[in-house]
Amino acid sequence: MMAGDAPELSAQERAGRPFPVSWDQFHRDCRALTWRLNEVGPFHAVIAITRGGLVPAAIVARELGVRVIDTVCIASYDHDKQGELQVLKGISEQAMKLGGGTGKGLLIVDDLVDTGKTGKLVREMLPDAHFATVYAKPKGRPLVDTFITEVSQDTWIFFPWDTALSYHPPLRDGAA
Ligand SMILES: O=P(O)(O)OC[C@H]1O[C@H](OP(=O)(O)OP(=O)(O)O)[C@H](O)[C@@H]1O
Numbered sequence: 001m002m003a004g005d006a007p008e009l010s011a012q013e014r015a016g017r018p019f020p021v022s023w024d025q026f027h028r029d030c031r032a033l034t035w036r037l038n039e040v041g042p043f044h045a046v047i048a049i050t051r052g053g054l055v056p057a058a059i060v061a062r063e064l065g066v067r068v069i070d071t072v073c074i075a076s077y078d079h080d081k082q083g084e085l086q087v088l089k090g091i092s093e094q095a096m097k098l099g100g101g102t103g104k105g106l107l108i109v110d111d112l113v114d115t116g117k118t119g120k121l122v123r124e125m126l127p128d129a130h131f132a133t134v135y136a137k138p139k140g141r142p143l144v145d146t147f148i149t150e151v152s153q154d155t156w157i158f159f160p161w162d163t164a165l166s167y168h169p170p171l172r173d174g175a176a
């Protein structure tokens with residue numbers, strides 16, 4: 001950054017609108033997602049995009065009675081700044097076989113799509129798989145087959161595993 005330049009804003013700061021999600025709300029949204037997925041399946045296996053996809057994948061797999069769960073491990077956001085995507089672990093040979101090499105009958109699960117970069121990369125690995133997320137922002141939405149709630153691109157979703165209950169001052173004391 002050059003002297004005098006405005007500091008670079010993170011994706012979260014750019015987003016502006018906070019959307020906090022409680023465990024209870026997340027569980028209900030995941031259950032709602034499984035109602036929709038139940039119409040599309042059955043699925044041979046669930047592929048969770050780590051780490052955010054692990055929690056919805058556990059709930060979805062439990063509801064749909066799927067016991068084979070694999071992971072594709074991707075690192076991109078360093079907290080809230082997106083860098084180059086790095087595949088730390090690909091899909092297992094066993095899960096690939098179950099999906100006939102193209103992902104047919106496999107269910108990819110993630111917590112959300114934002115720009116769609118992560119989803120696009122995994123779709124390229126498994127072009128015939130079904131891709132489900134709990135939340136979707138407009139840029140990533142076309143990549144997703146099934147989701148529950150769309151939020152605006154300038155929303156930042158705060159997941160329950162990233163947050164904690166804390167004191168909030170009363171409005172009259174100057175809280176925004
Ligand atoms: O649509 P995109 O713009 O690619 O963003 C969506 C991805 O970003 C988050 O994961 P992140 O990379 O932060 O890793 P994490 O799941 O380990 O928190 C989220 O869980 C999605 O996987």
Ligand SMILES: [Mg+2]
Nearest residue numbers: 050051052053
């Ligand atoms: Mg993720």
